[in-house]
Amino acid sequence: MPYPLRYFILLLTFTLFSIPVFSQSLREVVAKPGDGIYLLLKRHGLNPTSHIKAFQELNQKNLGAGNSLYAGRTYLLPETSATSGTKAAAAVANASPSVLKVPLFGPKYERVEIVNQQLKGAVFYLVAGHSGPDPGAIGKYGPYQLSEDEYAYDVTIRLARRLMERGATVYMIIQDPDDGIRDENVLKMDRDEVGYFGKPVPYVHKLRLRQRVQDINQLAQKHRGAYQRMLSVHIDSRSKGQNIDVFFYHHENSPAGKALAERIHQVFDTKYNRYQPNREYFGSVTPRSSLYVVKYSNPPTVFVELGNIKNDKDQRRFVIPNNRQALANWITDGIITDYKATK
Ligand SMILES: [Zn+2]
Numbered sequence: 485m486p487y488p489l490r491y492f493i494l495l496l497t498f499t500l501f502s503i504p505v506f507s508q509s510l511r512e513v514v515a516k517p518g519d520g521i522y523l524l525l526k527r528h529g530l531n532p533t534s535h536i537k538a539f540q541e542l543n544q545k546n547l548g549a550g551n552s553l554y555a556g557r558t559y560l561l562p563e564t565s566a567t568s569g570t571k572a573a574a575a576v577a578n579a580s581p582s583v584l585k586v587p588l589f590g591p592k593y594e595r596v597e598i599v600n601q602q603l604k605g606a607v608f609y610l611v612a613g614h615s616g617p618d619p620g621a622i623g624k625y626g627p628y629q630l631s632e633d634e635y636a637y638d639v640t641i642r643l644a645r646r647l648m649e650r651g652a653t654v655y656m657i658i659q660d661p662d663d664g665i666r667d668e669n670v671l672k673m674d675r676d677e678v679g680y681f682g683k684p685v686p687y688v689h690k691l692r693l694r695q696r697v698q699d700i701n702q703l704a705q706k707h708r709g710a711y712q713r714m715l716s717v718h719i720d721s722r723s724k725g726q727n728i729d730v731f732f733y734h735h736e737n738s739p740a741g742k743a744l745a746e747r748i749h750q751v752f753d754t755k756y757n758r759y760q761p762n763r764e765y766f767g768s769v770t771p772r773s774s775l776y777v778v779k780y781s782n783p784p785t786v787f788v789e790l791g792n793i794k795n796d797k798d799q800r801r802f803v804i805p806n807n808r809q810a811l812a813n814w815i816t817d818g819i820i821t822d823y824k825a826t827k
Contacts, residue, residue, distance in 0.1 A: 513561055514559075547682070556662055558661070589644075590665050606652045606819075608715065609657055609783060610655065610657060611777065613636045614631075615658045615677035615685050620720055635802050638808050639812055640812075643717075657700055668805070670803065680703070694780075704783050714777070714784070714786070718790070719798070720793060721792050728766070732746075732786055738785065740826075745769045745786045748788070748818030752818075790811055
């Protein structure tokens, strides 16, 4: 290699790793109905021909059939300056992962600071129950209707963020492009959740479950050999009346799924006793291999029923955003214990 070239590569490498993260953060734009990549690039002052490839690479996950755009979804615009291409930007983000930007969490929560690496190397597939055309259980709350899928989604996405803060790799298998983490009491019901790869959630029950399991198993292949766990979150348990019931299910032939369920259950046991000593907690961990997502997901799976959205007492718990966050935190604590135990 001629000397000047070698020097140039060295200089380039040095430059890449010395740029602070997000000093060159990418511009975000929202696609309008009818937008294609060309139109969108043009409207934002970029030459479509020279930027289309970079745009596709950046936004791969959010492109539909034939590289179409989803109206209302946020897209990243490629860098324009000649000195810092998009590849360089990606390399910098990877080199210094102390802060992540995750638009899925919404504007208020999209900045994710990595607080420690307790879950470094662990991979999670998080599934908010129901979604898309299926709201799950619906409870009446004064003049409002509360749907299971919105509340399960909010706990799940809070869990995703919490796990990421601890260095985990997290896949939100069900995604709502415009909801983010919500601090409202009454979460608006909608039907625009999509699968991990951006496909709409199928209407037919069986296909709906098959889609998420296929997405999980496809992604899991990339992480073979790693600690991988799947969690599915529901809020339509058949409660035993006045008591707080949180049910954990696992596959009967999955010791790893069972161990994780037991460790999360243990945290719930402790926390409920600490915060509500005079209220009894009747959670349980049991095998339930007949559940489709438990049966067919390849990573060890825990299916959790956090309560029942139709139950008055549970509703009063779930409409408080801090409670939804607490549930996410407790699940995280159980996960950390489990991950440490397997190392
Ligand atoms: Zn459910």
